[in-house]
Amino acid sequence: MNRTVNIISKNFKKYNPESIEEYLELGGFEALKKAIEMGPQEIISTLKTSGLKGRGGAAFSTGRKWEYSANVKGDKKFIICNADEGEPATFKDRYLLEYDPFKVIEGMIIAAYTTGSTDGYIYIREEYKYLHNKVRKAIELAEKHGFLGKNILGSGLNFNIKVVSGAGAYVCGESTALIESIEGKSGRPRLKLTRTSKQGLFGLPTLVNNVETLAAVPPILEMGVEEYIKYGTHTSKGTKLISLCGNVNKPGAYEVPFGITLREIIYDIGGGIKDGKQLKFLQLGGASGAIIPAKLIDIKYCYEDLEEHGASVGSGAILVADETNKVTHFLKSVQDFFIHESCGKCTPCREGNRQLTKIINRFVTGNASVEDLKTVEKFANVMKYASFCGLGQTAPTALLTAIKYFPVEFYQQIDRIRKTS
Amino acid sequence: MKNCTITIDNKEVTVPEGTSILEAAKKVSINIPTLCNHPDQTVKANCRICLVETKPGKLETACSTKVRDGMTINTVSKLVRDTQRGVLELILANHPQDCLKCIRNGKCELQKLCEMFHISKSNLEDEIDALEKDESNPSIVRDHSKCIKCNRCIEVCQEVQGVSILSHAHRSTKYCITPAFEKKLVNTLCVFCGQCTSVCPVGALYEKDDTEKVWNALYNDNLHVIVQIAPAVRVSIGEEFGAKPGTKVTGKVVAALRRLGFDKVFDTDFTADLTIMEEGHELLDRINRGGTLPMITSCSPGWINYIEGFYPQLLDHLSSCKSPQQMFGALSKTYYAKKLDLDPSQIFTVSIMPCTAKKYEAERKEMSSYGYRDVDAVLTTRELARMIKSASIDFLNIEEENFDEPFGITTGAGVIFGVTGGVMEAALRTVYEVVTEHELENLDFMDVRGLEGIKEATVDLNGTPIKVAVAHGLSNAKKILNQINEGKSDYTFIEVMCCPGGCIGGGGQPIGSTMKVREERIKGIYDVDKVMPLRKSHENPAVKELYEEFLGQPLGKISHKLLHTTYSPRSEKIDFDYLQWNNEIALTEE
Numbered sequence A: 001m002n003r004t005v006n007i008i009s010k011n012f013k014k015y016n017p018e019s020i021e022e023y024l025e026l027g028g029f030e031a032l033k034k035a036i037e038m039g040p041q042e043i044i045s046t047l048k049t050s051g052l053k054g055r056g057g058a059a060f061s062t063g064r065k066w067e068y069s070a071n072v073k074g075d076k077k078f079i080i081c082n083a084d085e086g087e088p089a090t091f092k093d094r095y096l097l098e099y100d101p102f103k104v105i106e107g108m109i110i111a112a113y114t115t116g117s118t119d120g121y122i123y124i125r126e127e128y129k130y131l132h133n134k135v136r137k138a139i140e141l142a143e144k145h146g147f148l149g150k151n152i153l154g155s156g157l158n159f160n161i162k163v164v165s166g167a168g169a170y171v172c173g174e175s176t177a178l179i180e181s182i183e184g185k186s187g188r189p190r191l192k193l194t195r196t197s198k199q200g201l202f203g204l205p206t207l208v209n210n211v212e213t214l215a216a217v218p219p220i221l222e223m224g225v226e227e228y229i230k231y232g233t234h235t236s237k238g239t240k241l242i243s244l245c246g247n248v249n250k251p252g253a254y255e256v257p258f259g260i261t262l263r264e265i266i267y268d269i270g271g272g273i274k275d276g277k278q279l280k281f282l283q284l285g286g287a288s289g290a291i292i293p294a295k296l297i298d299i300k301y302c303y304e305d306l307e308e309h310g311a312s313v314g315s316g317a318i319l320v321a322d323e324t325n326k327v328t329h330f331l332k333s334v335q336d337f338f339i340h341e342s343c344g345k346c347t348p349c350r351e352g353n354r355q356l357t358k359i360i361n362r363f364v365t366g367n368a369s370v371e372d373l374k375t376v377e378k379f380a381n382v383m384k385y386a387s388f389c390g391l392g393q394t395a396p397t398a399l400l401t402a403i404k405y406f407p408v409e410f411y412q413q414i415d416r417i418r419k420t421s
Numbered sequence B: 001m002k003n004c005t006i007t008i009d010n011k012e013v014t015v016p017e018g019t020s021i022l023e024a025a026k027k028v029s030i031n032i033p034t035l036c037n038h039p040d041q042t043v044k045a046n047c048r049i050c051l052v053e054t055k056p057g058k059l060e061t062a063c064s065t066k067v068r069d070g071m072t073i074n075t076v077s078k079l080v081r082d083t084q085r086g087v088l089e090l091i092l093a094n095h096p097q098d099c100l101k102c103i104r105n106g107k108c109e110l111q112k113l114c115e116m117f118h119i120s121k122s123n124l125e126d127e128i129d130a131l132e133k134d135e136s137n138p139s140i141v142r143d144h145s146k147c148i149k150c151n152r153c154i155e156v157c158q159e160v161q162g163v164s165i166l167s168h169a170h171r172s173t174k175y176c177i178t179p180a181f182e183k184k185l186v187n188t189l190c191v192f193c194g195q196c197t198s199v200c201p202v203g204a205l206y207e208k209d210d211t212e213k214v215w216n217a218l219y220n221d222n223l224h225v226i227v228q229i230a231p232a233v234r235v236s237i238g239e240e241f242g243a244k245p246g247t248k249v250t251g252k253v254v255a256a257l258r259r260l261g262f263d264k265v266f267d268t269d270f271t272a273d274l275t276i277m278e279e280g281h282e283l284l285d286r287i288n289r290g291g292t293l294p295m296i297t298s299c300s301p302g303w304i305n306y307i308e309g310f311y312p313q314l315l316d317h318l319s320s321c322k323s324p325q326q327m328f329g330a331l332s333k334t335y336y337a338k339k340l341d342l343d344p345s346q347i348f349t350v351s352i353m354p355c356t357a358k359k360y361e362a363e364r365k366e367m368s369s370y371g372y373r374d375v376d377a378v379l380t381t382r383e384l385a386r387m388i389k390s391a392s393i394d395f396l397n398i399e400e401e402n403f404d405e406p407f408g409i410t411t412g413a414g415v416i417f418g419v420t421g422g423v424m425e426a427a428l429r430t431v432y433e434v435v436t437e438h439e440l441e442n443l444d445f446m447d448v449r450g451l452e453g454i455k456e457a458t459v460d461l462n463g464t465p466i467k468v469a470v471a472h473g474l475s476n477a478k479k480i481l482n483q484i485n486e487g488k489s490d491y492t493f494i495e496v497m498c499c500p501g502g503c504i505g506g507g508g509q510p511i512g513s514t515m516k517v518r519e520e521r522i523k524g525i526y527d528v529d530k531v532m533p534l535r536k537s538h539e540n541p542a543v544k545e546l547y548e549e550f551l552g553q554p555l556g557k558i559s560h561k562l563l564h565t566t567y568s569p570r571s572e573k574i575d576f577d578y579l580q581w582n583n584e585i586a587l588t589e590e
């Protein structure tokens, strides 16, 4: 049964991304024309009705974010498309840039038109090097056809886009670290005393959006918001690109309507667990996401229901783990990722990761103590509550949810060495 | 401005919009613990100790969060205390806890937090970075195994001093605060101002301690050990013993130094007066003979290090006068030695300075007279306090005593050398009277006083208006140098002091030199000046006598040899030979 949908992914593999003509034939840039007819106010209210939330992880209302930005005055204003996609197990932004770069560009132009921005950046992670020139090429073509540059489509909008390469660190996907990185500084999150929408890149008004967020705007305008919100649930409207991977038969990026169950995603879309094994747990939203045990797979994939179980949509990653995976070993791989990616700026994340790594290693080798379980939970919470940025705040999510859902796996590893010898 | 009314721990308080939670809490007598926060610096919010609960289950840092109208804040909830303690435990697990042997014992902000939270037991396993101490230079020690990564030193080094030696490097557990490429300070253009040591909350950056060297000299019966005290020390050292900042304790320092065993106790103010005589005449000479102008003062060694390193093309603008410390040293080994009929090698000259760069200055090879080192040891204010404490002297109650002669006879002009604008004011008092041959009616040049970064004044010298400027903090000096560089400077005379506020804010002063404290010390200095019977350098009878008996006249031959110096460009790699005395010290210490 095909449970995927085609709203944002409509054009995937339907046209040659090096040909703007083919994009135009598929109805490309119609949304931009419509947007110019609508005017900024109507675009903002349409987005609010659409319920579109930031797809970069923080899930902030896109309509409200654009409204803030539109209200900030400034001769030079920036739009940054966040294509750092550093979250492990996440690759849906790559699909968008690879198979439908013009849609992302069109989304950025609409954002520029709505907020009165002058300069755009697409910050693409370094590992996606092969995409840099492809996207540059698409920008060039859009410019040639008058969709970028001066007085775009007679709307009075002047807007240009540049591609910048990521600095290779996960934390650079965090919007303020990303800004520091574009400014040529070392990518560490900065203290936000004023909103980025007021003072962002080079101290000027800046709007940062995820690739998917931007790509979702043209279809919403094109098909009409009423049509769009027929997808999804009452509170989680529309559709989402997910990155399905791990021990499933058919990994890949898929577009699903919110409200679909996890079971449907894994078995109907993903073709079930590889080699006929049993599902043990899922990790949702990448390395910073929660672990959900197999018994909860009938919950709906939407913002509210996941939150009820301590999980979130996050980047849209869904990592599937079968019965052969040990939770503690899995946590070690997550922990290794975070201790590598912490920028080191704040105490809880720098020192917390150092300590969690030590303790998790003891669980892996089987010589943890009873106190270790309490200690690891205590400091995981310190990190969650006290860290400077989202990285440190979410680094212990997997650990905390694992302790909640799989306590036995931890007990089994306590003093195993001493017990057996 | 709008006001916000908030509730902190069930107590309502109204503060202007834009106030931080930290400040608002102070209004209701709640001191939220902090570590990275510094009253004179931008908010960093990286230590995360100051967390408070702003909504059930939501913690925010009090230092960086502005109050929002109607906010309810809890600073003592279980979540707050557990998290604060947790953060502290995390710091401690990575901290060499050797307080008993630490230079900051008793004055450490981390130690204070530990006292507050009393962490007797932690389940964390210590992992302490064994990092090599950087003791490569005569002024500053960097022990970054104790660094808690607050970034305060970076801000002072980059923003206040504009030198940008310290910065951060690496990520995660390797994250550290270091000069570029983890060079030793001696191999950078560090100016040794010590401002970083003064803002560091812990014992990660501190002055090189030379007290043992001085004790050894004092115990050596063959040495005649004399000491000079810089003007700025007398209004700050009291703080080390619990006195209020700015309290004048000159007589007590003199008495304490005698108790410690110094043979003679002198005042650097004397050579400050002498500096004015030489520098004032140098200025007039340059004006009359068309020499390089503007002329810039040269008494602040951190400043000299800066211009030598960053603006070597402008070295001609520097006055050739040695600093008062070095003039004193030179005279001690010549004029004074002769007077006492001692061989210069028998004299050991110590100076008590507010400054770490003075240690470096004393070791420069230019700073030797007739082959003898001008100054043998330099102690900062903090080190002298340490000696006084170790000698069990009840400092605040000790009976006051007077300086010895001849280098104890001084004027108000000498004393104001300790504050920004002081050298300028002292020079103007003298230059005006020398040129106009009229008595100055008002000795107080208010335009050059105060904490503004760059100050200007115009003085009428017999119908010729001369424009002068005063800068303190190297980032301000940089602005003035750039003007000169671009040929846009219309000043005749410029005073530069390396440290904010001048020497009273020097890097060797008691820990806690906030701007507020600096203001108090400045007030203390001007109070001393006001009540001095003599307030102009050229009226100092001992200085007059010195010229009659020994030097001849300002800028004369002997002056030239003893009291003036030369400068040279400084490159990143300081050759160790450049510090001529370094080897010798190393040898004698073995």
Ligand SMILES: Cc1cc2nc3c(=O)[nH]c(=O)nc-3n(C[C@H](O)[C@H](O)[C@H](O)COP(=O)(O)O)c2cc1C
Residues within 6 Å of the ligand: A053, A054, A055, A056, A057, A058, A059, A060, A065, A082, A083, A084, A085, A086, A087, A170, A171, A172, A173, A174, A175, A176, A208, A209, A210, A211, A213, A214, A389, A390, A391
């Ligand atoms: C550690 C960290 C990494 C992040 N990485 C990304 C990323 O790779 N891509 C992204 O779009 N957002 C990332 N974000 C979220 C951004 O900070 C920001 O919220 C987002 O780009 C805003 O766009 P949106 O409103 O369209 O989601 C990251 C956040 C954190 C804390």
Ligand code: SF4
Residues within 6 Å of the ligand: A171, A188, A189, A341, A342, A343, A344, A345, A346, A347, A349, A350, A387, A388, A389, A390, A391, A392, A393
């Ligand atoms: S939580 Fe702190 S240390 Fe970790 S990445 Fe963010 S700012 Fe850096």
Ligand code: SF4
Residues within 6 Å of the ligand: B095, B096, B097, B098, B099, B100, B102, B103, B104, B105, B106, B108, B109, B110, B111, B146, B202, B203, B204
């Ligand atoms: S820095 Fe502070 S806490 Fe650390 S050893 Fe020194 S006194 Fe103790």
Ligand code: SF4
Residues within 6 Å of the ligand: B140, B156, B157, B161, B163, B164, B165, B166, B189, B190, B191, B192, B193, B194, B195, B196, B197
């Ligand atoms: S002594 Fe001065 S120049 Fe050197 S590192 Fe410290 S603040 Fe920077």
Ligand code: SF4
Residues within 6 Å of the ligand: B146, B147, B148, B149, B150, B151, B152, B153, B154, B177, B196, B199, B200, B201, B202, B204, B205
């Ligand atoms: S050296 Fe001191 S001031 Fe600098 S970051 Fe470390 S603790 Fe802070």
Ligand code: FES
Residues within 6 Å of the ligand: B033, B034, B035, B036, B037, B044, B045, B046, B047, B048, B049, B050, B051, B061, B062, B063, B064
């Ligand atoms: S004092 Fe607020 S975070 Fe350090």
